[in-house]
Amino acid sequence: MPITRAVIQLKALEIAKDLNIPPTEFKASFGWCRRMMRRNGLSLRRRTSLAQRLPSDFREKLLSYQRYVIELRKKQSYPLDQMGNADQTPVFFDMPTSVTVHKKGDKSVIVRSTGNEKSRVTLMLACLADGTKLPVPDFEMQDRT
Structure with a gap:
């Protein structure tokens, strides 16, 4: 699981409580x-992964389409109001953060997750050229057991 500064601060406060250190003496502040x-030797690190790259002639193709x-x-x-655009985008149930606290200098940063x-x-987003956002239709989930 990714480790954030907030997680470190909460764990430090938990340990201080176990050691009977009063909250007035230790606050686990950001500093x-x-x-x-x-x-x-720890720092905030971004998980390592390959990013998708746009084609070299992307600008030309975009301008041509426009x-x-x-x-x-x-x-x-x-x-x-008769011209529209729509796109689908995934919404993931588990979106682990891409930043974690990790040892400085390591070349690879592995982040564990729940597996979900x-x-x-899939979310469908749509709008018209006049700026109107199309509403999401109401529907009920059907039990498919």
Whole structure:
């Protein structure tokens, strides 16, 4: 599981309570956490992964498509409220943070998770060219047992 500074601070307060250190003497502040991490060679690290890259001719293709749509609109006189755009995006049930506290200098940072980071639903987003956002339809989940 990813380790955040907040998790470290909570654990430090828990340990202080177990050691009978009064809360007036130890607060596990942000500054304490930062200094403790520095003393122990820890830093905030981003998990390592390969990022998707856009094609080298991305700008040319985008501009070409925009010109094509503008030309169609001029020829056909499409009103803006009749032109739309829609896209699907996944919403994951478990979205582990990409930042964790880890030893400085390590080349690879592995983050454990619950194993549900691939479980998802697909969300459809849609809007019209005049800026109208299309509403999400009401539906009931059907029991498929």
